Amino acid sequence: MEDSSAATVIVGGGLAGLACAAALVERGKPVTLLESRPRLGGRASSFEDQQSQTLIDNCQHVSMGCCHEFNRFCQTVGIADSFERAEQLFFIGPDRTGSRFKINRFAASPLLPTPLHLFPAFARLSYLSFCEKRELAHGLKQLARTRVNPEDEPTMADWLKAHGQSQTVIDRFWNVVLVSALSEDLERISLSHARKVFVDGFLRARNSWQVLIPTTPLEQLYGTTISNWLIHRGAEIRLKTGVKQIQISDGQVTGIELRDGTQLDADRVVLAVPHQRVLDLLPAEFPGCAELSRIEQLEAAPITSVHLWFDREITPLPHAVFVDCLSQWMFNRTQLMQQEPDGRWYYQIVISASHQLTAAGRQGRSQDEIIQDVISELTRIWPATTEAQLLHSRMLTEHHAVFSVQPGVDQLRPAQRTQVGGLYLAGDWTSTGWPATMEGAVRSGLLAAEAVLDDLGQPESLLLPPEKTAFLSKMLFRL
Ligand SMILES: Cc1cc2nc3c(=O)[nH]c(=O)nc-3n(C[C@H](O)[C@H](O)[C@H](O)COP(=O)(O)OP(=O)(O)OC[C@H]3O[C@@H](n4cnc5c(N)ncnc54)[C@H](O)[C@@H]3O)c2cc1C
Known part of the structure; x- marks a missing residue:
């Protein structure tokens, strides 16, 4: 039996768990973080693509100017400089006939008030x-x-x-x-x-509309850099350490059983795993079980990313939004990562809510056919694509990318404090008021840390105060 009882044990090394860990270690509280996978970052992570021998993100992740907690978290842990703030966007839309496309530069006027x-x-x-x-x-x-x-x-x-x-x-x-x-x-x-x-x-x-785009693979951001930051401040991080069950006795957390059978003593556990995993890790009965079981009604929505490597540049734009197309966003990864092209230009296309592209939804169409559809769209927009040779491609669909923000969804999302003593929840799916985003995940981690600190007798408000609404926005929209 190992004794982790002095430390708060965080189960799950996605952004929610990482934000919670960072908030606690910053306040001198010992933390042990258990992550089942060999890397941190959860859904916002990268993997080695064997054929291109490149570290690629499971999908491009962007933040926005309005994501204050996420942006502050990045500053705290020293990764804020690895994001490029896009002060202009490019909307590419069809003309009336639908056959020709025009690039629309979208930027704020410096002369007009918000x-x-x-x-x-x-x-x-x-x-x-x-x-x-x-x-x-x-x-x-x-x-x-x-x-x-x-x-x-x-x-x-x-x-x-x-x-x-x-x-x-x-x-x-x-x-x-x-x-x-x-x-x-x-x-x-x-x-x-x-x-x-x-x-x-x-x-x-x-500046809330501005988009922040990582300039390095997510693995380097949320894996290496944050991991080092946490370890330097005394956190213990255990990768490849899957949790099997949280033990609860008399309404209080008493320990953790790992998948390899190891028992850990623990009296404070932050469960920061995806909502689909939560109930499997808890006993059949515990205080508040019925209320928490509502998370089983949360539905998932998929996101697809299509990764394309060409032998030449097809557009110098760093990113673009496609209007009324199958492809929704293009990210010019070679340019965003400020890499010398080494004979390959890497573009990533993102298709959100890709229900029609999941194995069940695409009705027998192969991944290659869908990739061809994407390339055809790129060719209609940038005819030079016809001359480019496709060196390698890859399509990934995350079926449980986010929870579906359907009417009534917020009634299913639990608070970070549970009815079990010493058990806290974190994750983009918990009650934050935000959709499933990195901002929502970070907020949930901070709210869980607030609850932990409260129980340790050191109450502190960790969230920033709400942003002030611009005067004219109040007048025009009664915000
Ligand atoms: C394809 C895709 C694109 C996205 N794009 C964006 C975007 O552009 N902008 C944005 O803001 N958000 C985006 N998101 C959403 C964003 O990734 C998530 O909201 C956020 O990363 C969720 O973080 P989390 O910590 O709540 O959960 P997760 O990242 O899911 O972390 C949970 C962690 O728990 C671990 N775990 C699970 N079970 C166990 C166990 N038994 N023991 C130990 N560890 C366990 C998992 O391995 C994982 O690391 C995207 C998501 C996807 C999938």
């Missing part, structure tokens, strides 16, 4: 007509002013139809922004989560 600073960029979007832009502006204003009852809310698709948004505006604007932000279809996205994207991401503060 939130009007984004107005010229919206007004310039070439793939929406004047009337469609007017319709969109009206829809955005109504959405921002809507007060949502989370216990009885519609899907975003229903709300858009009820508020007179045409199919073109839905396909070319709402779908483009919301599906990639929330990784779910409009038919399943709840009104409250959709509203949050626009209010927090575009309307509340000046």
Whole structure:
């Protein structure tokens, strides 16, 4: 029997577990972190692609200016410099015939106050007509002013139809922004989560819409660098250490059984594993079991990434958003990683809410056929792609990438403090008010750390105060 009872044991080395560990060690609290896989980072990690011999991310992960806790966490652990802040985005949309594409540069006006600073960029979007832009502006204003009852809310698709948004505006604007932000279809996205994207991401503060893109593989960010940071501050990190069961007696955590049979004494455990794993790690009965079992109703949404290596550059753009296409985002990884091309140009295409691309959803179509569809789209946008030779490709679909932000989902998400003494929960799926994002994961870790500190008799508020809303946003949208 090993004694870990002085330390808080964190099970799961994804961003939630890492943020919790960082907050505790910063306050001098001993931490033992157990991770079943051979690396940290959880869903935000990388692996070695054998054929290209490159460390590639399971999928491109981006953050936004409004992700304050995640961005502060990156600063704390010393990885903030490994992100490029995109102060302009490139929306590539079709013309009326759908046969030609135009690149629309989207950037804030330095002369206008928030939130009007984004107005010229919206007004310039070439793939929406004047009337469609007017319709969109009206829809955005109504959405921002809507007060949502989370216990009885519609899907975003229903709300858009009820508020007179045409199919073109839905396909070319709402779908483009919301599906990639929330990784779910409009038919399943709840009104409250959709509203949050626009209010927090575009309307509340000046730089909240900017996108932060890692310039190194995720493994180096969340694996090596954070691991070293934590170890340097006294944390014990055990990789390849799967937990089999949390032991609970008389409503209090007493220990942990590892998959290899080892017993650990522990009286404080933060369970920071994906929601699908939680109940398997707990006994059949424990205080609050019925309430926690509601997480079984959380549904998952998939994300697909298509990795392409060409023998030449197909576009010098660092990233781009595709409008009304199968492909949603393009990341020029060779350029973003500031690498010399070594004869290969590496691009990654991200397709969120890729229900139609899962093995069950693609109705017999092979991965190669889907990769060809993606390349055909790239060729229509950048005709030079025809001349480029595809050296290698890879398609990955994460079936349980995120939980599905359907109406009512927040009622299924538990708080970080449980009814079991010494048992805390963390993970993007716990109650944070955020969708499944790195921001949500970090927030959950901080909230779990708050609960631990509280029980150790050192209460402290770890979350930043809510961001101030710009004056004009308050006036225009009653935020
Ligand atoms: C393809 C894809 C693309 C995404 N893109 C973005 C994006 O662009 N921006 C964004 O903000 N978010 C994105 N996300 C979401 C983001 O990755 C997650 O919200 C976040 O990483 C979740 O962190 P977590 O710590 O809550 O969970 P996880 O990352 O799932 O971590 C849980 C950890 O627990 C470990 N574990 C499980 N069982 C055990 C056990 N029995 N014992 C020990 N350890 C165990 C797992 O191995 C894992 O490391 C994306 C996710 C995916 C999959």
